[in-house]
Amino acid sequence: xxxxxxxxxxxxxRKETSPGEIVEARIDVYMVHEFLQQVETVFHNIDMxxxxxxxxxxxxxxxxxxxxxxxAAEIHKICRELVERYGIQNWYDMRxxxxxxxxxxxxxxxxxxVIVGTDSHTTTYGAFGAFSxxxxxxxxxxxxxxxxxxxxxxxxxxxxxxxxxxxxxxxxDVILRILGxxxxxxxxxxxxxxxxxxxxSMSIDARMTLCNMSIEGGAKNGIIEPDQKTFDFLKGRVxxxxxxxxxxxxxxxxxxxxxxxxxFEPQVAKPYSPANSVPITEVEGTEIDQAFLGSCTNGxxxxxxxxxxxxxxxxIPLSVRMIVIPASKEVYSEAxxxxxxxxxxxxxxxxxxxxCGPCIGGHLGLLASExxxxxxxxxNFLGRxxxxxxxxxxxxxxxxxxxxxxxxxxxxxxxxxxHS
Amino acid sequence: MKAKLIxxxxxxxxxxxxxxxxxxxxxxxxxxxxxxxxxxxxQDLDPDFHKKVNGGDVIVGGKNFGCGSSREQAPLVLKTxxxxxxxxxxxxxIFFRNAINLGLPVVECPGIADAVKKGETLRIxxxxxxxxxVSTGKTMRGTVLxxxxxxxxxxxxxxxxxxxxxxxxx
Numbered sequence: 067x068x069x070x071x072x073x074x075x076x077x078x079x080r081k082e083t084s085p086g087e088i089v090e091a092r093i094d095v096y097m098v099h100e101f102l103q104q105v106e107t108v109f110h111n112i113d114m115x116x117x118x119x120x121x122x123x124x125x126x127x128x129x130x131x132x133x134x135x136x137x138a139a140e141i142h143k144i145c146r147e148l149v150e151r152y153g154i155q156n157w158y159d160m161r162x163x164x165x166x167x168x169x170x171x172x173x174x175x176x177x178x179x180v181i182v183g184t185d186s187h188t189t190t191y192g193a194f195g196a197f198s199x200x201x202x203x204x205x206x207x208x209x210x211x212x213x214x215x216x217x218x219x220x221x222x223x224x225x226x227x228x229x230x231x232x233x234x235x236x237x238x239d240v241i242l243r244i245l246g247x248x249x250x251x252x253x254x255x256x257x258x259x260x261x262x263x264x265x266x267s268m269s270i271d272a273r274m275t276l277c278n279m280s281i282e283g284g285a286k287n288g289i290i291e292p293d294q295k296t297f298d299f300l301k302g303r304v305x306x307x308x309x310x311x312x313x314x315x316x317x318x319x320x321x322x323x324x325x326x327x328x329x330f331e332p333q334v335a336k337p338y339s340p341a342n343s344v345p346i347t348e349v350e351g352t353e354i355d356q357a358f359l360g361s362c363t364n365g366x367x368x369x370x371x372x373x374x375x376x377x378x379x380x381x382i383p384l385s386v387r388m389i390v391i392p393a394s395k396e397v398y399s400e401a402x403x404x405x406x407x408x409x410x411x412x413x414x415x416x417x418x419x420x421x422c423g424p425c426i427g428g429h430l431g432l433l434a435s436e437x438x439x440x441x442x443x444x445x446n447f448l449g450r451x452x453x454x455x456x457x458x459x460x461x462x463x464x465x466x467x468x469x470x471x472x473x474x475x476x477x478x479x480x481x482x483x484x485h486s
Numbered sequence: 487m488k489a490k491l492i493x494x495x496x497x498x499x500x501x502x503x504x505x506x507x508x509x510x511x512x513x514x515x516x517x518x519x520x521x522x523x524x525x526x527x528x529q530d531l532d533p534d535f536h537k538k539v540n541g542g543d544v545i546v547g548g549k550n551f552g553c554g555s556s557r558e559q560a561p562l563v564l565k566t567x568x569x570x571x572x573x574x575x576x577x578x579x580i581f582f583r584n585a586i587n588l589g590l591p592v593v594e595c596p597g598i599a600d601a602v603k604k605g606e607t608l609r610i611x612x613x614x615x616x617x618x619x620v621s622t623g624k625t626m627r628g629t630v631l632x633x634x635x636x637x638x639x640x641x642x643x644x645x646x647x648x649x650x651x652x653x654x655x656x
Contacts (some may be wrong), residue, residue, distance in 0.1 A: 088632070101557075108645055112648060113652045113653065129515075137516035137517060141518065186554065186555045188556075201583070202587060204587035204588060205583060207645065208645075216634075251550035251553065251576060254576065426512040427507075428512065445505075445555075447505045448508060450511075454529070454530030
């Protein structure tokens with residue numbers, strides 16, 4: 067069995083399970099952000115007073131934090147009342163940052179568990195060897211009520227990457243290329259399992275980007291077998307016992323894709339799909355108005371460090387607004403200690419407090435009509451970051467920084483080489 | 487015998503990869519009143535969609551309908567506008583679940599995009615996955631939903647189905 071099949075079998079009281087089977091799985095951790103207010107509109111119609119296991123809920127505010135409008139403030143107020151009423155203990159308000167960064171940081175994610183969240187990028191936690199997927203508000207209300215959820219056991223898609231990635235090529239380039247190959251629905255209902263020495267030589271930060279964007283190929287979950295780096299990350303954060311799970315050597319995969327890491331290049335997803343990706347060389351020179359570095363996809367320390375390395379000692383032209391949003395308070399603090407925040411400010415970028423911000427067209431840098439943004443986030447759908455007439459190109463933190471300096475889409479290999 | 491679940495309505499057509507941001511853009515999600523929110527359905531494609539659509543109308547999509555975010559507001563605004571069913575070449579999985587959970591019928595039907603034009607009338611028999619184009623007389627077969635999902639739609643959604651289960655257990 068694959069790691070995904072094993073975790074789902076274990077959580078549904080079975081010895082084994084196979085793709086296509088419907089199981090009722092025990093859910094270990096439920097993540098809710100502002101959609102807690104939406105969950106309540108469903109939960110209050112269920113014949114129950116309180117969630118069955120409030121201790122399994124992790125709640126926070128990140129999408130519209132701090133509130134950019136009275137409507138958002140009202141949603142936050144309702145969420146705070148619900149946290150009291152439901153007896154939710156794992157509550158971070160808006161103090162810690164973006165959900166997908168702080169759940170691992172605060173020790174809520176461990177290998178072998180099943181996690182659901184009211185956010186499609188809940189697939190991120192697969193980077194720690196957990197089964198993790200996004201659900202809607204009715205499903206979450208049902209999980210609140212029963213602690214379980216029916217799930218169809220997904221077929222697994224093996225994605226093996228081997229070798230060394232070229233300089234200035236990041237895991238974001240790897241996932242954009244894979245999405246370009248499989249398409250926006252190429253992994254629908256499937257698990258994307260990332261394997262190979264390249265994956266295991268990647269940092270935890272980089273692995274999270276891969277699993278985070280597996281949903282953009284339609285995947286149910288993205289997953290990576292845990293290793294020593296995973297255990298080192300979890301040490302000092304996790305306060306519960308856990309059992310790592312691994313795929314069997316003879317596990318069956320619906321399809322297998324093999325990549326030579328040395329052949330990856332900086333990759334950019336053109337409007338209006340993350341799967342619409344091409345090598346940067348095909349779109350180089352496209353003029354930009356805004357550069358966004360942040361989000362649950364690429365707002366981590368490694369991302370900030372790579373971008374700062376390119377920006378250090380240089381000035382972003384006034385024609386470009388560069389917005390930097392660290393994914394969490396922990397990332398922000400560390401970025402300050404390492405002098406990255408100072409580098410951003412000195413170069414002309416604006417650094418804001420951890421929040422989803424412009425990625426969802428929420429606040430802190432929406433786009434006007436005809437404007438173009440290069441973004442380290444995860445979606446470039448029509449109207450995603452503002453006007454329905456704006457355009458978003460998805461790219462790695464290195465490409466975002468290089469493009470911000472030049473005022474147009476730029477290959478980070480050029481800038482990186484000239485800089486060193 | 488239970489009455490069959492039949493939906494009959496006028497077709498609105500969409501292409502491949504219709505994502506949840508297209509159905510309801512993220513920038514409106516701080517609106518919590520469903521009827522207010524539904525005014526912004528398909529805002530970036532057709533700002534007047536909510537005025538043009540009639541109760542019972544059917545949406546026909548291409549591949550990967552409803553891809554993107556987990557926002558249940560996507561099927562919610564469609565249901566709020568009175569959409570009777572969504573038929574597509576294929577669906578993204580979260581949208582598919584969310585729609586059924588709300589009691590909005592969804593039918594996967596390869597070939598539907600080419601077989602139907604905007605404004606034609608479809609008659610859908612959910613239990614059989616049968617889709618009749620009343621305007622052309624052509625009948626197509628979509629994927630039949632598993633019984634437990636049909637039951638959820640019949641109950642009017644997942645919450646109603648769960649409440650019935652809770653009451654039976656007491």
